[in-house]
Amino acid sequence: xxxxxxxxxxxxxxxxxxxxxxxxxxxxxxxxxxxxxxxxxxxxxxxxxxxxxxxxxxxxxxxxxxxxxxxxxxxxxxxxxxxxxxxxxxxxxxxxxxxx
Amino acid sequence: xxxxxxxxxxxxxxxxxxxxxxxxxxxxxxxxxxxxxxxxxxxxxxxxxxxxxxxxxxxxxxxxxxxxxxxxxxxxxxxxxxxxxxxxxxxxxxxxxxxxxxxxxxxxxxxxxxxxxxxxxxxxxxxxxxxxxxxxxxxxxxxxxxxxxxxxxxxxxxxxxxxxxxxxxxxxxxxxxxxxxxxxxxxxxxxxxxxxxxxxxxxxxxxxxxxxxxxxxxxxxxxxxxxxxxxxxxxxxxxxxxxxxxxxxxxxxxxxxxxxxxxxxxxxxxxxxxxxxxxxxxxxxxxxxxxxxxxxxxxxxxxxxxxxxxxxxxxxxxxxxxxxxxxxxxxxxxxxxxxxxxxxxxxxxxxxxxxxxxxxxxxxxxxxxxxxxxxxxxxxxxxxxxxxxxxxxxxxxxxxxxxxxxxxxxxxxxxxxxxxxxxxxxxxxxxxxxxxxxxxxxxxxxxxxxxxxxxxxxxxxxxxxxxxxxxxxxxxxxxxxxxxxxxxxxxxxxxxxxxxxxxxxxxxxxxxxxxxxxxxxxxxxxxxxxxxxxxxxxxxxxxxxxxxxxxxxxxxxxxxxxxxxxxxxxxxxxxxxxxxxxxxxxxxxxxxxxxxxxxxxxxxxxxxxxxxxxxxxxxxxxxxxxxxxxxxxxxxxxxxxxxxxxxxxx
Amino acid sequence: xxxxxxxxxxxxxxxxxxxxxxxxxxxxxxxxxxxxxxxxxxxxxxxxxxxxxxxxxxxxxxxxxxxxxxxxxxxxxxxxxxxxxxxxxxxxxxxxxxxxxxxxxxxxxxxxxxxxxxxxxxxxxxxxxxxxxxxxxxxxxxxxxxxxxxxxxxxxxxxxxxxxxxxxxxxxxxxxxx
Numbered sequence: 001x002x003x004x005x006x007x008x009x010x011x012x013x014x015x016x017x018x019x020x021x022x023x024x025x026x027x028x029x030x031x032x033x034x035x036x037x038x039x040x041x042x043x044x045x046x047x048x049x050x051x052x053x054x055x056x057x058x059x060x061x062x063x064x065x066x067x068x069x070x071x072x073x074x075x076x077x078x079x080x081x082x083x084x085x086x087x088x089x090x091x092x093x094x095x096x097x098x099x100x
Numbered sequence: 101x102x103x104x105x106x107x108x109x110x111x112x113x114x115x116x117x118x119x120x121x122x123x124x125x126x127x128x129x130x131x132x133x134x135x136x137x138x139x140x141x142x143x144x145x146x147x148x149x150x151x152x153x154x155x156x157x158x159x160x161x162x163x164x165x166x167x168x169x170x171x172x173x174x175x176x177x178x179x180x181x182x183x184x185x186x187x188x189x190x191x192x193x194x195x196x197x198x199x200x201x202x203x204x205x206x207x208x209x210x211x212x213x214x215x216x217x218x219x220x221x222x223x224x225x226x227x228x229x230x231x232x233x234x235x236x237x238x239x240x241x242x243x244x245x246x247x248x249x250x251x252x253x254x255x256x257x258x259x260x261x262x263x264x265x266x267x268x269x270x271x272x273x274x275x276x277x278x279x280x281x282x283x284x285x286x287x288x289x290x291x292x293x294x295x296x297x298x299x300x301x302x303x304x305x306x307x308x309x310x311x312x313x314x315x316x317x318x319x320x321x322x323x324x325x326x327x328x329x330x331x332x333x334x335x336x337x338x339x340x341x342x343x344x345x346x347x348x349x350x351x352x353x354x355x356x357x358x359x360x361x362x363x364x365x366x367x368x369x370x371x372x373x374x375x376x377x378x379x380x381x382x383x384x385x386x387x388x389x390x391x392x393x394x395x396x397x398x399x400x401x402x403x404x405x406x407x408x409x410x411x412x413x414x415x416x417x418x419x420x421x422x423x424x425x426x427x428x429x430x431x432x433x434x435x436x437x438x439x440x441x442x443x444x445x446x447x448x449x450x451x452x453x454x455x456x457x458x459x460x461x462x463x464x465x466x467x468x469x470x471x472x473x474x475x476x477x478x479x480x481x482x483x484x485x486x487x488x489x490x491x492x493x494x495x496x497x498x499x500x501x502x503x504x505x506x507x508x509x510x511x512x513x514x515x516x517x518x519x520x521x522x523x524x525x526x527x528x529x530x531x532x533x534x535x536x537x538x539x540x541x542x543x544x545x546x547x548x549x550x551x552x553x554x555x556x557x558x559x560x561x562x563x564x565x566x567x568x569x570x571x572x573x574x575x576x577x578x579x580x581x582x583x584x585x586x587x588x589x590x591x592x593x594x595x596x597x598x599x600x601x602x603x604x605x606x607x608x609x610x611x612x613x614x615x616x617x618x619x620x621x622x623x624x625x626x627x628x629x630x631x632x633x634x635x636x637x638x639x640x641x642x643x644x645x646x647x648x649x650x651x652x653x654x655x656x657x658x659x660x661x662x663x664x665x666x667x668x669x670x671x672x673x674x675x676x677x678x679x680x681x682x683x684x685x686x687x688x689x690x691x692x693x694x695x696x697x698x699x700x701x702x703x704x705x706x707x708x709x710x711x712x713x714x715x716x717x718x719x720x721x722x723x724x725x726x727x728x729x730x731x732x733x734x735x736x737x738x739x740x741x742x743x744x745x746x747x748x749x750x
Numbered sequence: 751x752x753x754x755x756x757x758x759x760x761x762x763x764x765x766x767x768x769x770x771x772x773x774x775x776x777x778x779x780x781x782x783x784x785x786x787x788x789x790x791x792x793x794x795x796x797x798x799x800x801x802x803x804x805x806x807x808x809x810x811x812x813x814x815x816x817x818x819x820x821x822x823x824x825x826x827x828x829x830x831x832x833x834x835x836x837x838x839x840x841x842x843x844x845x846x847x848x849x850x851x852x853x854x855x856x857x858x859x860x861x862x863x864x865x866x867x868x869x870x871x872x873x874x875x876x877x878x879x880x881x882x883x884x885x886x887x888x889x890x891x892x893x894x895x896x897x898x899x900x901x902x903x904x905x906x907x908x909x910x911x912x913x914x915x916x917x918x919x920x921x922x923x924x925x926x927x928x
Contacts, residue, residue, distance in 0.1 A: 016855040021775030023734045023847035024840050051801045055872030056891035067903045071910035073818045077825045078914040099727030737850045744857040
C-alpha cells in the first residue's frame with residue numbers, strides 16, 4: 001500500500017510546477033495548458049483521498065472537475081482565437097490595457 | 101393665576117405667525133395680529149396687577165425641562181409686585197408702540213418683519229420679568245439681546261446699522277459672560293437656580309469668603325458683581341455703555357421700546373430682584389453706585405454737545421439709567437424701580453416725539469439733525485405739546501412724574517446708611533440741572549425759533565404726523581404726568597403707594613441722617629427737594645438763555661475751551677479707547693494668529709495633509725496594477741505562501 | 751516483493767509526471783508542449799488505475815487526452831507563429847515566480863507532514879469495485895446523491911459550447927459579402 005501522503009506530495013509538485021508555468025510563461029496557450037496541469041494535480045489528490053476514505057463523493061467531484069476543465073479550456077481557447085484575430089499577439093505581457 | 105402664562109405666549113404666537121406668513125399673506129395688514137396679541141397681554145397683565153394689589157401671589161412651574169436628581173430647570177412664573185408691575189408696564193408701552201409703528205413704518209418694505217420682531221421682543225421681555233428662576237431670566241436676557249440685534253440692524257442694507265447691531269450684541273456679550281458666571285456661582289453655592297430658595301437662604305453666605313487671586317473676598321460680593329456685569333451690559337452702564345448711542349441706527353419705535361423703556365431696564369430689574377444678595381456686600385453696592393453715578397454724570401456731559409436728536413435722547417437714557425442704579429447702590433431699590441416706571445413713559449414719549457419730528461423731516465438727508473429744525477411748534481402742535489410735557493417731566497418740574505421719582509432717589513441717597521450716599525446725592529443734583537439743560541436745548545432748538553430746514557426739505561413744509569402716531573403720544577403724555585402720582589411721598593401729603601406696594605419684595609431703605617437732623621427729617625427732605633427743583637429750573641433757564649435769548653452764547657464753550665468741547669463731543673473718546681485696546685488686538689489675533697497660524701498651518705495642514713497622504717499612498721499602490729495578468733497571479737501565489745507560512749509558524 | 755512492485759510503478763509514474771510537466775512548462779515550441787502533455791495525461795491515467803479508479807482513468811484519456819488536447823492542437827496550428835521560436839518565452843519576473851513556487855512547495859510539504867489519513871467513511875471498498883465495477887458505483891452516486899450538480903454541469907457544458915460558437919463567429923457588417 002502506498003501511503004496517501006505520497007500521492008499528496010506528488011500532487012503538490014505538479015501543482016507548483018503548473019503555477020510556476022502560469023506565472024512565468026508569456027504564451028497564452030501555454031498558460032492555459034498550465035492551468036490544465038494544475039487542475040490535474042488536484043484531481044490526483046482527490047482520487048487518492050477518495051480511495052483513502054472509500055467515499056464516492058471524491059471521485060464524483062473529479063468527474064465534475066474534468067467536465068468543468070474541459071468547458072473552461074474550450075471557452076479560453078475561443079477567447080485566445082478572438083484575441084489573436086484582433087491583435088495578432090499571443091503574449092500575455094503585451095496586454096496592458098488594464099493598467100491602473 | 102395660571103392665565104399669566106398667556107401674557108408672554110400671545111405675543112410669541114403673533115410673532116411666529118407674522119414671521120412665517122407675513123411676507124405673502126398679511127403684508128400691509130401685518131400689524132393686526134401683533135397689536136391684538138399685545139393688547140390681550142396688556143389686559144391680562146392689568147388683571148394680574150389688580151389681583152396682586154389685593155394680595156394674590158403666584159409661583160408655579162409651567163413645564164419642566166430638565167429634571168436631573170437635584171438639579172431642576174423649568175419654565176416658571178413668579179407673580180409678585182415687582183414682576184406684575186413690570187408686566188403691566190411692558191405690555192402697555194409695547195402696545196402703544198405697536199400702534200405708533202403702524203404709522204411710522206408705513207412704507208417700509210420690511211413691514212411684517214418689524215411687527216414680528218417687536219412682538220418677539222415683547223415675548224422675550226415678558227419671559228424675563230415673569231421668570232421664577234435664574235435660567236429663564238438668562239433666557240429672556242439673551243432673547244431680548246437677540247431681538248435688539250435684529251431690530252437695531254433692521255435696515256440691514258445700511259452698513260452703519262449692521263455695525264451698530266453687531267456692536268450692541270458683542271458689547272452685551274461681555275456683560276453676559278460675567279452674568280453667566282454669576283448664575284453658575286449661584287447654582288454652585290445654593291444648589292438651585294430658583295429665586296425663592298436662593299433668596300430664602302441668602303443669609304447663609306453672609307460671611308462666606310472665597311479666595312480670589314490671593315485676596316479674601318465675600319462670596320456674596322463675587323456673585324453680585326458678576327451678576328452686575330450683565331446689568332452693565334444690558335443697561336449700558338460704564339464701561340459697557342458704548343452700544344446704546346449707536347443703537348439709534350434702528351427705527352425710532354425700536355429705540356423707544358427697547359432702549360428706553362424695557363430692555364435697558366432689565367438690568368435694574370435684575371438688581372432689584374436680587375437685592376437681598378446685593379445688600380449682603382458693601383463692595384457690590386459700592387460698585388453699583390459707582391457705575392451708576394459715573395454713567396449718569398458722563399452721559400449728561402455728552403448730551404448737550406450732540407446735534408442728532410436721537411443721540412441726545414439716548415444719552416439722556418444712559419443718564420437716567422445711571423439714576424436708577426444710583427438708587428440701587430444706596431439701598432433704595434423701590435425708588436429705583438419707581439424711576440424706572442416713570443422714566444419708561446416720559447422717555448418713550450421723547451423718542452416717539454422725536455420720531456414724529458423725523459417723520460416730518462424725512463425728506464432731508466439727515467432727518468435727525470437738529471440744526472435744520474426749529475420753529476416746528478406751529479407745524480406740529482400735538483407733537484410739540486407732548487414733547488414739552490415729557491421734557492418738563494424729565495427735568496423734575498414739580499407735579500409731574502419725573503419730579504417724584506427723581507426726588508425720592510436723591511432723598512434716599514442723601515439720607516442713606518451707606519457712606520457714598522452724599523456723593524451720589526451731589527452728582528445726582530448736579531446732573532438734574534444738566535438734564536434740564538440739555539432736554540430743553542432739544543425743545544428750543546427743535547420747536548422754537550425759525551425753521552432752518554427749508555433748503556434741505558426742498559421747499560416742502562413739515563406737517564403733523566397721522567393720528568395713529570399722535571394718539572399714542574398723547575396717551576404717553578398722560579402717563580408722563582400721572583405715573584408719578586402713585587408715589588407721592590409722605591412729606592408732601594401722599595402715601596407713597598408705590599413703595600408700599602413694593603415693600604414685600606424690595607424692602608425698605610435704611611436711613612442714617614446727619615448729626616442734628618434726626619428730628620427734622622421732613623424738613624430736610626423738603627429742603628433737598630427745593631434744591632433739586634431749583635437746579636432743574638436753572639437748567640431750563642440757561643437753555644432758554646443760550647438757545648433763544650442770546651444764541652451767540654452757543655459758541656462760548658467751543659471757542660473758549662475747545663479741548664473740553666472736543667472731549668465731550670467725541671463722547672469722552674471711549675469708542676476710540678476701546679477700539680485701540682480691545683478691538684484692534686482682537687482683530688490682530690484673529691487675523692494673524694488664528695487665521696494665520698492655527699487655521700492655515702495646523703488645521704489646514706491636517707485637513708489637507710491627510711487626504712494628500714492618502715492620495716500619495718494610493719498613487720503608490722496604483723503602480724501595483726500594471727495590467728499584466730501574470731503579476732497578479734504572482735502576487736496571489738506569494739500571498740498564499742505567506743499565509744501558509746504564518747499558519748505554519750503560529 | 752508484494753509491496754515493492756506498486757512502489758516501483760509509483761516512483762516511475764511520479765518521475766515521469768514531474769518531468770513531463772516541467773518539459774511542458776519550459777518548452778519553446780507549443781506543439782511539443784502539447785505532446786508532452788499528452789504523455790503526462792496517459793501516465794496520469796495509469797496512476798488512476800493504480801488507485802482503483804478505472805472509470806476515471808478512462809474518462810481522463812477520452813476527455814483530456816482525446817478532446818482537450820486536440821482542441822489545444824487545433825488552436826496552436828491556427829495561431830501558427832514562427833517568430834515564437836526566437837523570442838523570449840519566459841516573462842521578466844520568472845526568478846521571482848520560481849522563488850515563490852519553491853517557497854510554496856516547501857511550506858506545503860512541511861504542512862503535509864502532519865497528515866494522518868482518516869478512517870474510511872464510505873463504502874467504496876476495493877471488493878465492491880471489483881464486484882460491481884467503478885463505473886456502476888460512480889454512476890449510482892452521480893444519479894442519486896449528486897443529480898442536481900450533474901444537471902448543472904450539463905447546463906454548464908451546453909453554455910460552454912454555445913459560448914465557444916458565439917464568440918468565434920464572424921460578425922457580418924452591413925453590405926459586406928459573405
